[in-house]
Amino acid sequence: MxxxxxxxxxxxxxxxxxxxxxxxxxxxxxxxxxxxxxxxxxxxxxxxxxxxxxxxxxxxxxxxxxxxxxxxxxxxxxxxxxxxxxxxxxxxxxxxxxxxxxxxxxxxxxxxxxxxxxxxxxxxxxxxxFNLSIWESFLGPWISYEERPESDEWAKMINDANRLFSRSELEKIVLHRKKIFTYDSPIEMTVLFREVYEANKNSSHFTVYNQLNYMEAFISLTPERLFTLKGQNLETVSLAGSIARGTDEESDRELEERLTTSDKLIREHNIVTKAIEEKLRPVLSELTISPLITMKLPYIQHRQAVIKGVLKDTTTVLELIELLHPTPAVGGIPHDKAKVKILEIEKEKRGYYAGPVGVLSQKFSEIAVGIRSALILGPNLTVYGGAGIVAGSEAEEEWIETGTKMQPFIKVINKSTL
Ligand SMILES: C=C(O[C@@H]1C=C(C(=O)O)C=C[C@H]1O)C(=O)O
Incomplete structure (x- = not known):
């Protein structure tokens, strides 16, 4: 049954x-x-x-x-x-x-x-x-497709970021880009979501489907949690620094070796760990930070550290969200300056991309970070991918990395019919 x-x-x-x-x-x-x-x-x-x-x-x-x-x-x-x-x-x-x-x-x-x-x-x-008037589910091939920004504009954005690093205005900034697919009729949202879900069973730690109305839904298959709070026990992660998966065991191990030893990737990740530690120290007792763990997803690998502690009961769960979001895994350092520069360089608000999303209750709250995500709006499907930029980041490499991060969606979209 x-x-x-x-x-x-x-x-x-x-x-x-x-x-x-x-x-x-x-x-x-x-x-x-x-x-x-x-x-x-x-x-x-x-x-x-x-x-x-x-x-x-x-x-x-x-x-x-x-x-x-x-x-x-x-x-x-x-x-x-x-x-x-x-x-x-x-x-x-x-x-x-x-x-x-x-x-x-x-x-x-x-x-x-x-x-x-x-x-x-x-x-x-x-x-x-049970809505019994379900019809045969179908999503045809997309009819047009747009890169926003295009690759030359992306290169300018990375240049802008590098200029800010050389003037010591910023240490890190996370920038994102989008692919927008247009279909000839409104997308059947739960159908698309289930395809993406089934095709990526091992790719995410958290899965979100938020249907806001009959035309609009946000989907995220994110590996990143902002925190889990069980009673007063808090667990969060510092997740940053990415590299591709190898095509076989040996190449995968070589790539992992680069992930763990590259100066640039170490810097990108350490900035995040340090920022989270600084924010949490005043509100946590018994703070611990795990040694480096490689998070291996089927399409990418990341540097990760797990941060734990006991939350003092003077801090509410919403204060915790406000305190932690956005970490420099999706924002930047210094925090306030990075937020302003993100909007200046990206030119549009991000909306739910990279925002906090999850559930709240008295004994258990869990908030994920809405990356590896897509937004359906009528016949349009926008897929997001972002990357941490630090001094020395190169536009082409970051273009490829952000493309890789969109893979969980792209592989389903390119199957042409659902
Ligand atoms: C910003 C994204 O991912 C974040 C950026 C990473 C990086 O720069 O290496 C790695 C994991 C995430 O914290 C995204 O997927 O859109």
Whole structure:
């Protein structure tokens, strides 16, 4: 039996019981991502953490939160999990809400929690989860494609950055570029997402699908976490410095050797570790930093260190997001100057690319960094790739690296039909 038909049968049994304000049901194990194409609400948020064996599917919105009201809600509602997403530019598109229908998969069992709101009041669980008017899913080949910036403009951007380094205005800046694909009709968003998900099962530590409305969705298959907070135990990573994977074991090991010994890559990574350590030291006790770990993804390898500690209880989870984001893994150093220069050089706001995204609750919060990401807007699909630039970075090398970082999406797009 598929997850969908199983859940449908179970939900039909309990439909009549859904009358209280909050209702909780537990089911045996099912894959939440299999339910996505059947979601009948306009807003859909999916978050999966391989670090924690945790997946979360939120349908509809029950209540919106201002940042200032989040902590009080979490303090008083230990069972609820809020959706959180912010743009790279803080506070310009903060999204924080309690979903109406919330499925959580943890340790092999799935729990559904329902908070009724006016919008979906008359829906029964089997109606909200199963949109039965599903048609044959199809995405044709794209009809046009644009590089933004083109490679010569990218070279100028890297030049601009190098000028800032030589004047000692900046030590590091992360710059990104985009590929924009246009289709002849609006993209079937959950179909595209599931293809990308299936094709990249081993490529991400966190997977995000945020359908903001019927025309717009953000997808991220990110290896980078801003933090995981379990009780007061905090874990984060310093992730920076990248190199390709080899075509065989020997070449892969040679590349890893370069990743661990290159002065430029060591510098790029150390800047991030030091900045995170400086930010966290005042709010953590028992801070530890692991030795260097190579993070090997199927398409790229990175330098990584794991940073742990115990958060003092004077800091709230939202203060932690504000404190850490953006780390110089996606921003730069000095922090404030880099933020200004990023917008000056990139010319457009980043929006959700490289912004914090995840879930918040009293006992467990996990926020990822929205890189290795794409945005669907009607018939347009924008894929993002960024790279840390330091003195000595070369435009062509960084062009190739940013292209490699888009691979998880490009390999699916180039299959032409879904
Ligand atoms: C900015 C991105 O990735 C970040 C930059 C890296 C680098 O410069 O080596 C490595 C990992 C990420 O922290 C991206 O993928 O868009």
């Amino acid at each position: 598929t997850a969908v038909s199983f859940l449908k049968k179970e939900l039909q049994k309990i439909d009549s019981q859904v009358s209280q304000k909050i209702t909780t049901f537990t089911f045996p194990d099912i894959s939440l991502v299999d339910l996505l194409p059947f979601a009948a609400t306009e807003e859909v948020f999916f978050f999966e953490s391989k670090e924690e064996d945790f997946s979360y599917l939120a349908l509809g919105k029950s209540k919106f939160f201002l940042k200032s009201d989040v902590q009080e809600f979490l303090d008083h509602n230990p069972e609820d999990i809020l959706v959180f997403q912010d743009s790279f530019e803080e506070n310009s598109a903060t999204l924080c809400y309690l979903p109406e229908w919330c499925l959580v998969r943890r340790n092999g069992s799935v729990t559904l929690r329902v908070h009724h709101s006016l919008e979906y009041q008359s829906y029964s669980p089997s109606n909200i989860i």
